[in-house]
Amino acid sequence: MLAALALAQFICSFAGSNMNVMITDISEDLDTTVQGVQVAITVFLLVMAALMIPGGKLTDRYGRKRCFLTGLIVYAIGALLSAAAPGLGVLILGNSILEGVGTALLIPPVYILTTLLYPDVTSRARAFGVVMALGGIGAAAGPLIGGLITTAISWRAAFVFQALVIAVIVLLSRRIDDPLPPDPTRSFDTAGAVLSAIGLVLVVMGILAADNNVWLMIALLVLGALVLGWFFRSVRVKEASGQEPLLSLSLFRNRTSNLGLVTQNIQWLLLMGTSFTVAAYLQVVRGYDAIQTGVVFTAATLGLLASSLSAERLARRHPQRTLVMSGFVLSIAGVVILIVLARSFSTAWAFVPGLLLIGVGLGVMLTPSVNVVQSSFPEEQQGEISGLSRSVSNLGSSFGTAIAGTILVAGLTKGAYAAAMIALAVIGLGGLAAAALLPRDPRPPTARASTSAAPRANT
Template sequence: MTASPPSDLPPRARTIVLLTCCLSVFVAGLDVTIVNVALPSIQRALHTSVSGLQWATDAYTLVIACLLLLSGSLADRFGRRRVFTTGLAVFTVGSLLCSLAPSLGALVAFRALQAVGGSMLNPVAMSIIATTFTEPAARAKAVGAWGAVAGLSLASGPVLGGFLVSGLGWRSIFWITVPFGVLAMVLTTRYVPESRAARGKRFDPLGQVLVVALLGPVTAAVIEGPRQGWGSPLIVGLFAVAAASGAGLVAAEGRRADPLVDIRFFRSPAFSGATLIALVALAASGGFLLLNTLYLQDVRGFSALHAGVVTIPMPLALGVFSTVSGRLVAAKGPRPALLLAGLLLAAGAGLMAGTGDRTGTWYLVLAYVVFGAGCGLVGTPITNTALAGLPRDQAGVAGAIASTCRQTGAAIGVAVCGSIVAGGSGGFLASGRAAWAVLAGCGGATVLFGLVSTGRWATARAERNGRQSSTQEMEVAR
């Protein structure tokens, strides 16, 4: 622990901390869009199917989703800078190993290792930001800047990925994140102060096992359902395991003094609404990236570089509207940003449902800008709503729960859309329309959950629960 807590740092030091945290999201975001551009090349090089591509993508998002809560609690207990630095090191090593993968199985395993490190990056960085910028307006602006960097990384990914894949092959997309990871480690060690919760949580092995047993089978069932048959014993068994694990998680964590998943958080309608919004909004984002990559390169015949260039407007819009979202939330609260985000997500996916094998570039750019703007607007209000009324000492775990829902949503979006395309007849365009319609529905659900979670009743409950949680924490500390 430093002599001064992060919130007492002078303005210049706080800015350096924010920039260092932003570098981590740049590394993680760059990896996402670079990999998506390279999927068709990976499919050809490793002779895999669409379901294989789903595993190459979901191995990363699923492992992150399973470990985010653990990483958040470890950061609160043992030190956020320590866990953050460890995550950067593991992520960088995983990236290097991915570039050397000789087979699909090895790539999936190394992507999972990447995800172990990735689980310690964005949510821990968010908790560092939350404890550094404690004023609501300053926090909203900091989160908005963080989202803008995410948009910049996503914007860089398609072009850089396309250039690398076209010139050096798909393995080079993993090389590029290594120097950024090393730089982030150096900056973190030098500039980010150590911080931890006043009373960290004890390790909860049962809770961690139940989280894995809930999220893993659901994603596996959705990916393998079209190939195995939805009524097959394997798929039915996977869903049954997930359902039992979910029930066990609620029962076990409700009785534990230091739960991995604090059920008290979900008493707040605002927090519960934020987690649902994270699920559906990020399902739309994950599914969109997969479908768009397959559409551009398999249906339209674009090269990786051409596909990357055409897609640039989407992450650029994401970056611009992330900044807008931070200022909008600081001035008006999360409600306007959430409602507009949901409408734009639905509109963007709806536009893509109308594409064909000769759709004009201007139409694609319009769809990308609309959808990217929705993605940019939704991030900041999700985070602010999730943290509203919760004790600051639990920022790591609360942020990790919200991030878990983001990653789970992205994994499910990829799994559902990939399954629709893989199990459909009549080619990609026919089955793709159904998948785009599902994503448009996710945008509509974002609007609905946004209305409920930001109403007066939900806001009042969040404030009351926050006061009760703070009182309980003080009593336990005594």
């Protein structure tokens, strides 16, 4: 069961980063630009972020396993359509839209089922460690695997690879049993789903418009903020009248969870922003091909794998706040090293130390951040918090690609690489500040009592 859930997280994270090494190949084959490929990547991440909350809510009504399988099928259709895309428009339909929708349906069940199937904090930390390890590896190794496939066969074969992995996951998922029965009587806030999706789309599109039209950027950001304000107002009205909104405002009254969500958002922003910036710089400025770019990212993959698989042991020995703070310190140091060494040396080895540190740092903090958030709520709210958690994380991925990518494509030969990386480092400092505010033992009292026999378990 855990293999199916972890592989699902792997392939969705892989899809978000493997296109970074195909920028040149896709743009030449489909007669588009670097910015066109950036839009496709960002829209994929944005669709996931915008629909993750509704996707989490649907699991209560239709069941976690059914939503999981439906998402896998929609994702596979999108991957095969992307493989046959004759132009950028069809690629966006297959990769950005269908794969994004499929991911929004299948990812919330991954985190809900992991939380429900592993009830004690220590075993849950181990399970989340495996899921987050494969998710991080998918994001970090995406450039390497995508580069190998692109160089050996074609960029289109990378999408066929995704469809084949989905087929394996479907077979493995037959062993999964849904711990909670679906409730067909649960209402679904369609208006809230539309408002939240539109608001998030407008905000990210505003960031993407920064390098073309500042006034358009401001207009989109303001409009997005207004729509999101309208969404939260509708939530308050529905709760006051006794109706069930898309998202309960009580989720935002948990200070520990709020801080955990901030750290999740910035972690994925750092991962995807760094991945896009370094990959685009290596290909467009230094002329690396897909396989050369992918090999450089092996350092991040190895670092993330080593630290993620140690999640259970680290959770026993150190407070989760310490782990998250340490992860941010390592990641920010990695970004700084990437800036300094890339300026001083022309060899590809100059990127290895920084990427390795970023991989280790992200691997150290991804699991505790997720565990903090998921463990802050009871079983009946797992659907809501899982959708919110994944939406916030994928929104971070969208912000990372949009912010760093917008700075980068504005002037690849004019110091934009350093500017993009500096922006990521500054945002990382915000994540470190949020992590410092986490309590030493963020678990609720019931969780602390249930694990008091385990020496320093996840404290």
